Amino acid sequence: MKNNNESIQFDLYAEAEREIISIILNSVNIQSEIISKLGTDDFYSSDTKKIYKYIFTMHIKNIEISFKNLVDYILSVEQNSEKILKEINEINNSYSGDDTYLNIVEFIFKNSMLKKLDLTLKEIQTKKMSYESAEELVSFAQQKILGLRTSLRDEKIVRIDSAIERLIDKIVSRSKTSGSLSGVTSGFRVLDENTNGFQKGDLIILAARPSMGKTAFALNLALNASVSSPALFFSLEMPEDQITQRLLSSASTVKMDIIKSGYGEEIINNFEKLVYAQKHILNSDLYIDDTPGLSLLDIQTRLRKARREKDIEICFIDYLQLITLYSADNNRSFENRQNEISKISQGLKKIARELNIPIVCLSQLSRSVEKREDKRPMMSDLRDSGAIEQDADLIMFLYRESYYNFSQLSEEEKKLYEDDTLLIISKHRNGATCDINYVFSKNNGKFAEKQKNE
Template sequence: MSQAIPLRTDTLRERIPPHAYDAERAVLGGIMLDPEALEKLEGSLQPEHFYVEANARIFYVILELASKGQPVDGLTIKDHLERRQELESTGGEAYLADLVGAVPTSANVKHYADIVRERFVLRQLLSVCSDVSRDVYEETGQDVIEHLDIAEKNILAIAENFNRSRPAFSKMSDLMLETYKELEERYAQKKLVTGVATGFDDLDSMTAGMQRGDLIIVAGRPSMGKTAFSMNLAQNASLRSDEEGVVAVFSLEMSTQQIAMRMLACEARVDMSNLRTGRFSADDWRKLASASGSLAESKIFIDDTPAISVMELRSKCRRLKRENKHLDLVLIDYIQLMSGRASADNRAQEVSEISRALKGLAKELDVPVIALSQLNRSLEQRADKRPVMSDLRESGAIEQDADVIMFIYRDEVYNKKPENEGLAEIIIAKQRNGPIGDVKLTFVHKFTRFENHISAGFDD
């Protein structure tokens, strides 16, 4: 019978957490020697970063004195501590005198402060690991994915806070120099797309591309081509961008093989029905070979986990970005098939939480997130079946959280007229930082492909 390996948790708890006693003293002493040294820290150091409680209290007093415009020296700090009845508990006059004598100069205060912050981060890591360990042992009812997501989220938050120094004020003169330089570059490049290009000229002209940090909703009734359009966006972002784009596709309705088949038909411009039946011409084989090579070299990653949760999706996106150094587009087909918290009161609340979380994901990873959405059946009863905002299923939260909302509408689905054949409208119903309006595209059904629309007057 195997024996359980004893855990060393008690031993670990008895160990002294990482700290830098001498660096803490050097920071305080340097500031007391030269109060202007405090400005070098630019708010990056806070009392909670100190391990020794007495040092944290003294630094708090230093910040309080500085905020009131009062002198910062041994006498004012002593007086302030006395009035707070904390002088003796922080070491008394003798300790303050020792601090001043601990460093000969204030020149290295910033360096010592960085050491103090680094030790604080290490203590935070230990705290997160301890919390995770406690939750696992206490069996709080969370599943493995939830435990992993919480741990990953908390550790990433520590890393982000450590890397993000508190910014000082930006002078308008500096901002104008930077802005003017950027305008000169844009003018020289004549660049119309500032985000991730959609690959459709008129759509890019209206949106300037898919902007990082945006939640983009693409909605339409069945058979309008939502999936085809979104997969075209994914292919264009990866294959036709200036730099090879890293794209994450989450398909909750179709398998990875089905998505790959659609992308291949689109890229090769081969009839999708021929791919299903295997009836290929020699020319088809040539096109398929070329297209499959391009797709094989692309950085499109497809996940077909059914009813994926936001936590699992977020974890996979974080990992993908970490492994590839960047992430350029996240696509979800579609939002109503995702699973939310089991404790949500109703499906509308569940979708609301999913929508809000996807917007948070877009901001966290600095990536455009495209989420497909269904529309209510009620629009089928109207004479004009072009979608409007109120047609979004569980629309309240989606409408609020989205930066861009696009509807796909093809009149030929309802009205079989020659002039409607292949004509698709992308209705931009909401764009937080741009105009709204319609863009015409051409839908080539047999290739599951959308293309730039060329009006009849300009045909060859």
């Protein structure tokens, strides 16, 4: 039995659903828009849900939707149709205009969203007794709740004239600001010139063999970006204190060993540099999450929250192969790691698109690089590559030739080339590929673009 409040609510929802069906039957120009926004499971009343299912089926079958065609269609598929046809006739006759159709659609959807949330919470409560651990239940609950649609579908089809007008407006706006970028800055002039900054919604892969400095380069990028754009750095391998030490060493150019020791004359001699670097870091807007063993769902949940609460504009993840598809306590697992990495790569791309931010994800390279005479990395070297090549908008490799032939260099050549590092842009969905020369100081993790005359 429904109480009075429930009865009143049911009547309100049922009336709204009847009204939106009357608009669909009488307003040809907007019926497709309404159908694109509402699904059959958004209807609360069993009577209107049944009618809308017929309308939805006609839409899918490309049958013109009208009162007459709906009646004919129901007669062709249902034998005992007197009750539903009487209901449709009353709904059709109640049509009073379509001025408020968007408000009605939103009202129906919000009610549907709350009803689905209630059902989801009941399902979570039911599942509570069958799960072995609290962590497993929380993971299940997160997946179910995050799977709920919280906004109406937007119409994505646009005329090219409106799209080109928006593009020209952006170009004009950028032209008024000298050197402005359309994306988040990397802090490196040549890299920004080639990418126009890291673009919203892009998945960027930064890959290298061990000891090439990919974590150090990512920290350089994160600190540079966070000066003007809030940035979040997921460190799945290295704890926060080590990340902080690296940042301070890079920003101050004081050797890591000196910072680690924390005492002695060398610290005193470099104290001014450290204080200056501290101020620089404090002026940035960088956040660090050093939780190990994060799943894709964990990252999605934490990044959504950070986007909402901290207005995060770029995300860094160190690194792809340490992400799992499911939490460690979840019994589900992939036998094929390559397939799992592919799912994770696709998931990261979806998150980037959903939150409209660039995600820079570090990745390992396979050992096949070491077996070749030419050690320059290629996209096929991406470890557990799967869909990484396809999903990524920008793929960059770090490569240091001296790492492989250092023993063959003369002492003079060692001094000249030991720190030379090449950033290889191997894939650029929205621009050209290129190589950019850097000098990498391994003692402090500082990268600098190498000038042509160096």
